[in-house]
Amino acid sequence: MNMMTSLSVPFADLSWQWNAVRGAVMPDIERLFAANAFCLGKWVTDFERDVAGYLGAKHAVAVSSGSAALHLAVLAAGIGPGDKVLVPSNTFIGTVWGLVYAGATPVFCDVEDATGTIDMADAALRMEPGVRAIIPVHLYGQPADLTAVFDFAARHGLIVIEDAAQAIGARYDGRAVGTLARLGCYSFYPGKNLGGAGEGGLVVTDNDADAAALRSMRNHGQSERYLHERIGFNYRMDGLQGLVLGHKLPHLDDWTNQRRAIAAHYSQALRDLPLKLPQVVHQDHVYHLYVVRTPHSESLHKHLRMWGIETGRHYPVPLYRQPCFAQLPSPAHGFPVTEDFATNGISLPVFAGMSVVQQDRVIEAVRSFFEAGGAHG
Template sequence: MNAVATRMNASVRYEPLEDMAHTPVPFADLSIQWDQIRPAAMADLEKLFAESAFCQGPWATAFEAQIADYLGAKHAVAVNSGSSALHVATIAAGIGRGDKVLVPAHTFIGTIWGLIYEGAIPVFCDVDDATGTIDLADAERRMEPGVKAIIPVHLYGQPVDLPATLAFAERHGLTVIEDCAQAIGACHQGRSVGTFGAMGCFSFYPGKNLGGAGEGGLVVTDDGDKADLMRAVRNHGQGERYVHERVGYNYRMDGIQALVLSHKLRRLDGWTDQRRAVAARYAEALAGTPLRLPVTAHGDHVYHLYVVRTRQRDALKAFLDARGVQTGLHYPVPLYRQPCLSGIASSHATAPFPVTEDWAANGLSLPMFAGMTAEQQDQVIDAIHDFFKGSRS
């Protein structure tokens, strides 16, 4: 654990700031990670360019082996984005036109693009009030003929209730495709998310806990046949060169992304510890405010995002912005209200989603990143306390 994490673990109590200038606090600072891997990564980049290993190639193959070992999966299939990962997993699951799939209504739209591409129908479900993950009781109410799979999303770094989800899927004969885009490194009972269902899908978008120098994604599975199919699909449907056995896509991972991710993977656990230290400090310092704070309900939490809720969300966001604190909104428009999905969703799309609406209207993401200093976090905490003092006056 580095000096920042050690310092933050040693002192988690909030002390109000006095006479401190409002230095901007970024929502995330990715340069910290690059500074830590730069010397070794630059040396390897020289080798990659010398070998012209740009598309898939040996660096991606090596990364697949490394991350399969890290996650405890038999097979890892590297692709060019998290959305592509979910798409090839949809194909490998045999989900096609007219099939229905249970998905949480509160998630990024990338969760369902693969379904839409294959002509499948998302069946939106409300989410749990405490965690924002799929509400299985609501999913039970929305079951209908033709439902073939469920895509639980480990939202914001919080695993879903995996034992309950697997039991639900088994009872209804559903394939489970885990959306782990925000939760790499999270575990349940010592086992990595992504290894419980038939397939687990990850995103390496730069801002993720394990982020590339651009786009990237991955599917893990213990099913060799599914892995082979996904490898073909990502590479123009080729079983062998220039023999296109099925419709495929150009979803290959760039060698540069694989190289950067390999270097970052070695530091991921330490960076996760730093995120947890930031979250613990937020939790203690903000416990007396009107904010609804994140909870750890199932397994552990890797805090891709630290999302608080308040009915004063917009006013608080504006106040923090004025104090130089960047924040984010994840996700203010539920999927069932997205214009591009009009007429696509299942018959239950118009049913009420009260908890999803609450998360969409009231959720605010605070700055959260590995390497965040105590001083930066104090500035966020101090501004929040000042906001609520002012709102009471």
């Protein structure tokens, strides 16, 4: 096989997942429309019950997006104007929107070279008056170093909110990530490991008061219809999303194992190349993304595109360089590891249903780049 063959490899192909659940979903869609269960309703309630059981959480509160989940979690934790929150600099901006909406200020921290997750030694250097919380991100599908996070939080009296948007199904010390802190947040954006037919999110907690506040805030702050006891939002999950997610949830472990097998195939086949490959450091990885690093990432991206292979860049502009945060004080320390991920990172395709032929196509294309001297061009 060579680059002139017609085989292409998308970055993700969600049609395979749809085909796995279509037969069960379509009759339920008819039932949903007949029941007018468009906002919250039976299928959302059923999904909340089932996903809480899957994760081992007391309460699961379904919302309209992962960003909405993080916003409500910040509010439920009592974080607001004047507060500061430690966050990793190498993450999607949705991690920090919620705290910004609440009037708090992000304090960006560099990340571990092996994982891309928050570096707690670096976070210690950035600790300052006014910091009330920390949001570790289980990036690319791998848990952050939660032992270090919780030790640090305990020493400084910080609230911990887990951002597990990319890591549903990953475990730490035998527990699902997202369930170890006071509040944990997930995203069901279609491309996630568990993705809906549109936007969706979830907050989990074992705290009854937090759960009640979350359920009220997602639905206009209501305790009962037209009685608004607090400031609220229209963050309800659509019934269709609950329906689709409920049918996909029983497949999640199988789809996760497929991702792990693809990642193992890549790591074995690419181990001798001058690439930084993903490392499993903090116990588990569900491979939402398979990110490699090379100083020649842009050339490699173009080379793979010529082979018909789509890749991703996560995340090329770090949060501290985003124009919307230009007003924040300049940090006293740099972010060398985040810069490495931003400049040199390239995400290879990894998705449930990816064929061995497609995997081998990616491997052959990556190897050809280095073996042909592309890294020196």
